Each structure stands twice: as structure tokens, then as C-alpha cells.
Amino acid sequence: MTNDEIIERTNAAIAEEFELDMNDLVPSASFKEDLGLDSLDAVDMVIVLEQEFGIKIGKDPKILRIRQLSDLHSYVIDKKNAFLN
Amino acid sequence: MQLRRVVITGLGAVSPFGQGAERLFQALVDGESAIRYIAELEKIQGLGPHVAGLVQGMDIKDIPRKIRRTMSPMSVYALLASQEALDQAHVDQDLRTGGRLGIALGSTVGSVDVMEEFFDNFLKDRSIEGIKSMLFFKIMGHSCAANVAQTLGIAGRTLAPTAACATGCQAVGLGYEAIALGKQDLMLCGGADEFHPLTAATFDIIQAASTQYNDRPQCTPRPFDRDRDGIVCSEGAGLLLLESLDSAHARGANILAEISGFASTSDTSSIANPDPEPVRRCMELALAEAGLNAAEIDYVNAHATGTVQGDEAESRAIGDLFGTHTPVSSLKGHMGHAMAASGALELIACVKMLGTGQVIPTRNLDNPAVECSAVALPRKIENKVLQTIIKNNFALGGVNCAIVLRRFFE
Numbered sequence: 308m309t310n311d312e313i314i315e316r317t318n319a320a321i322a323e324e325f326e327l328d329m330n331d332l333v334p335s336a337s338f339k340e341d342l343g344l345d346s347l348d349a350v351d352m353v354i355v356l357e358q359e360f361g362i363k364i365g366k367d368p369k370i371l372r373i374r375q376l377s378d379l380h381s382y383v384i385d386k387k388n389a390f391l392n
Numbered sequence: 393m394q395l396r397r398v399v400i401t402g403l404g405a406v407s408p409f410g411q412g413a414e415r416l417f418q419a420l421v422d423g424e425s426a427i428r429y430i431a432e433l434e435k436i437q438g439l440g441p442h443v444a445g446l447v448q449g450m451d452i453k454d455i456p457r458k459i460r461r462t463m464s465p466m467s468v469y470a471l472l473a474s475q476e477a478l479d480q481a482h483v484d485q486d487l488r489t490g491g492r493l494g495i496a497l498g499s500t501v502g503s504v505d506v507m508e509e510f511f512d513n514f515l516k517d518r519s520i521e522g523i524k525s526m527l528f529f530k531i532m533g534h535s536c537a538a539n540v541a542q543t544l545g546i547a548g549r550t551l552a553p554t555a556a557c558a559t560g561c562q563a564v565g566l567g568y569e570a571i572a573l574g575k576q577d578l579m580l581c582g583g584a585d586e587f588h589p590l591t592a593a594t595f596d597i598i599q600a601a602s603t604q605y606n607d608r609p610q611c612t613p614r615p616f617d618r619d620r621d622g623i624v625c626s627e628g629a630g631l632l633l634l635e636s637l638d639s640a641h642a643r644g645a646n647i648l649a650e651i652s653g654f655a656s657t658s659d660t661s662s663i664a665n666p667d668p669e670p671v672r673r674c675m676e677l678a679l680a681e682a683g684l685n686a687a688e689i690d691y692v693n694a695h696a697t698g699t700v701q702g703d704e705a706e707s708r709a710i711g712d713l714f715g716t717h718t719p720v721s722s723l724k725g726h727m728g729h730a731m732a733a734s735g736a737l738e739l740i741a742c743v744k745m746l747g748t749g750q751v752i753p754t755r756n757l758d759n760p761a762v763e764c765s766a767v768a769l770p771r772k773i774e775n776k777v778l779q780t781i782i783k784n785n786f787a788l789g790g791v792n793c794a795i796v797l798r799r800f801f802e
Contacts, residue, residue, distance in 0.1 A: 326457045350524070351524045365521075
């Protein structure tokens with residue numbers, strides 16, 4: 308899976324879960340201010356991504372540092388690569 | 393201590409007939425049935441009833457995701473009915489959120505569909521991985537009350553009584569008492585439930601569900617009828633806005649009716665089989681609180697669900713008190729038994745009956761049963777001036793409730 312494919316699938320998964328417009332999913336979009344998501348949504352986002360990519364995220368403290376969409380893309384790419392290695 | 397007078401200034405309903413209190417009442421006046429054959433029920437092994445009254449065609453996309461995410465269908469029904477009641481009563485934003493308004497809203501249980509979803513995953517490997525954060529908000533006992541309070545910003549007390557089929561009636565009673573005691577100026581009160589096969593199964597297992605009319609859904613349930621064979625489950629939400637008379641006057645609100653008595657008693661003779669004596673005692677207590685004697689009641693809205701034992705016990709209790717002069721009917725022949733919502737939906741219909749001077753007869757009452765003959769059972773709409781109504785609801789667990797409504801006079 309290429310990085311672009313990971314980004315595309317990440318965006319599609321969270322757009323469906325949180326009923327977001329794909330056009331709003333720009334890398335600089337802030338989860339809180341721009342996309343209107345909160346801490347409960349963050350919990351569910353972890354589950355959605357675990358199921359989408361077959362990875363284990365759980366209560367990884369790195370998740371707490373994610374602020375915008377590009378942070379999430381980097382995180383999932385790292386996680387996916389780590390899983391493959 | 394001087395108790396305050398309590399009036400009703402708003403009504404809201406989501407019923408198997410559709411959205412709105414007006415739609416509900418028109419369907420009752422027109423003698424419609426909301427009961428349909430449900431193919432999914434026939435696929436459940438051992439389940440006798442294949443009919444139910446389900447809410448159809450609700451468009452919930454207008455409710456923002458952030459509000460909807462913690463709601464199962466019963467909370468959605470309750471929210472739509474709450475908004476209708478508050479809008480009818482012209483309760484503005486400041487009054488909704490300022491603390492003078494509270495809520496008393498219950499359901500039989502939390503969402504069984506969501507519980508099923510949880511255990512479906514959990515029991516595979518006894519793991520909670522993959523369980524989303526919204527689960528608990530849909531299965532907690534006060535899910536409807538909390539969701540409606542959160543959405544509408546209701547800052548007063550949140551009460552969530554749960555007394556199965558008497559929940560809606562009891563919630564109205566609690567709201568009435570909170571206002572009468574001066575604890576709140578306004579209370580949004582009622583009940584809500586969503587259908588799950590477990591509900592129908594519960595009554596089927598104790599042989600209290602209707603099973604003989606699966607090929608003629610609109611012929612069941614049959615309260616007080618010779619050929620009645622049990623309960624038909626339905627779903628929905630009924631909400632009434634209760635308000636102190638002083639508050640209603642100060643706002644210039646349109647007063648629809650007054651609640652002048654409420655009582656709730658326990659039938660400890662059995663957890664499942666009703667006894668006429670505690671039912672009669674409950675109605676007597678409600679009448680005493682209203683300062684009325686039985687002869688002053690113009691109409692009795694019965695709980696009567698269409699069970700063999702329940703309808704007989706209730707008609708004996710009503711007959712003891714009211715004889716054969718006061719008309720009695722049950723609205724479950726039209727809309728089935730909406731569980732926690734039933735008391736509130738039926739009370740809404742009673743308010744409408746008071747306002748329009750119509751007594752709605754029991755649907756499917758073709759041959760009144762001999763054992764229910766101690767009361768007057770109208771077979772067609774009676775037009776008469778109604779000043780007072782008493783309304784019953786009972787529940788498994790031995791919970792009895794009665795509410796006395798009056799036409800409002802200064």
C-alpha cells in the first residue's frame with residue numbers, strides 16, 4: 308500500500324464515520340476547530356482506523372499529540388509501515 | 393404547604409401513526425390501526441407474535457451528527473416530540489436553558505439493539521476492543537432524558553423513571569409533583585421506547601402477547617373484547633409540557649388542560665398478574681387528590697392492553713368505582729402498546745379529547761367480553777362535553793398509576 312493510498316483510505320474512513328465532506332479533508336485541517344471533532348470522536352477514530360488497516364493503536368500516547376489531519380496521516384503511515392516491518 | 397396548580401401547555405408525539413400529536417389524534421378519531429405484519433419476527437424461532445406497530449419513515453439526517461451520535465431511535469423519537477411540545481407552548485431559548493425547565497422522561501430499558509450489538513462482539517472472544525465510545529450513552533437507563541436535556545440545554549432536574557408500561561404516566565406524575573411543590577416551574581414529561589423482538593418475546597413467554605391475528609394484524613390487539621388474546625408491542629415517544637399555572641399566566645401561554653391528581657400504588661399480590669383492588673385504590677387516591685368523587689369523572693381512559701387477565705381486572709376495578717355510567721375506552725386497539733411511551737401518548741390523546749369533546753372508542757371491540765361488562769364501553773365516537781378524565785397505566789412489577797385531567801378553569 309502506497310502512502311497516497313493510506314491517506315486516501317484514512318480520509319474515506321473518517322469521512323464516512325463522522326459524516327465529513329471530503330473537500331474539507333485538507334492536510335492542514337484541525338480536528339477540533341475545522342472538522343468539529345472532540346475527544347469522544349477521537350476514541351472512535353482509533354477504532355475505525357484499527358479496523359480499516361488491521362493495525363493496533365489502542366491507547367497509544369502518540370495519538371494525544373495529533374492535532375491536524377496531516378499528523379494523523381503521518382501516524383497511520385508510520386504505524387502501517389511498522390506493522391509491515 | 394400550599395401546592396401549586398399544574399397545567400399542560402404543550403404536546404408532542406412520535407407514534408406508529410407518524411410524527412405529531414395532531415396526526416396521532418386524527419388517526420384515533422378516524423379509527424385507524426397502526427399494527428402491521430413484520431416479516432422479520434416470523435424468522436425468530438419460537439416467537440408467536442409476528443405483528444407490531446412501528447414508527448415509519450423518520451428522516452433523522454436533520455439532527456446534527458454530534459447530537460445523533462449518542463442516540464438510539466428512542467432518543468430521536470423523544471427529541472422530536474420534545475421539540476414539538478416546547479414549540480407549541482412557545483417556550484423560548486432562555487426559558488429552555490435557564491434552569492426553570494426540567495425533564496422527566498423514561499424508557500423501559502436502554503436500547504436493546506445496541507446491547508445486542510455489544511454482546512454480539514463481546515461474546516466472540518470476551519474482548520472490548522472495537523467497542524465505540526457512544527455505546528454507553530445509548531444503553532444507560534436515562535439515555536432518552538439525558539440526550540434530550542443535552543440537546544435542548546435543559547438545565548433543571550433530569551429524572552428518568554423506569555416502570556415498564558407505566559413509565560410515561562409515572563414521569564408525568566413526577567413532573568406534576570415537582571411543579572406542585574415549587575421545585576421547577578416547567579417540566580417536560582413523558583416516555584419513549586423503540587421496538588426490539590425481546591419486548592414481544594417477553595410478553596410471548598408469559599403468554600400475554602397476541603399470536604392469533606398474525607394474518608389479520610389490524611384486528612389486534614382487542615381490549616375488552618371476547619376474542620382478545622394479548623398485547624401487541626409498538627414504539628414511539630410522547631411528551632407533555634407541564635407548567636405551573638402562575639408561569640403559564642405570566643407568559644400568556646395557551647392552557648390545554650390541568651392536571652389535578654396523580655397517584656401510584658404497588659400491587660404486591662403478584663409481579664405479573666394484576667389485582668383489581670390496588671388498581672381501584674390507585675384511582676381513588678388520584679381522585680382524592682383532585683378533590684373529585686367518581687361520579688364527577690366524565691371519561692376513563694383505561695390501560696387495557698388486550699390481555700385476558702389484565703382487561704378483566706381493570707374493568708372490575710373501574711366498574712367498582714364508576715359503575716356503568718362513565719364511558720371507558722382503551723386506545724391500544726389503534727396503536728398497540730408503545731410501552732414506556734404508551735401512557736404519555738394516551739394522555740396526549742386525552743388532552744385532545746377534553747379539547748374537542750370526543751370520546752374515542754376502543755378499536756377492535758366487536759363483542760364486549762362478559763367478564764368486562766362491569767363498565768360502559770362505547771363502540772363509536774361519543775360527542776359530549778368533557779370536564780374531567782381519569783387515565784390509568786399499569787406495569788409488570790406491580791406498578792399502578794392514575795392521573796386526573798380537568799378542563800382548565802380559573
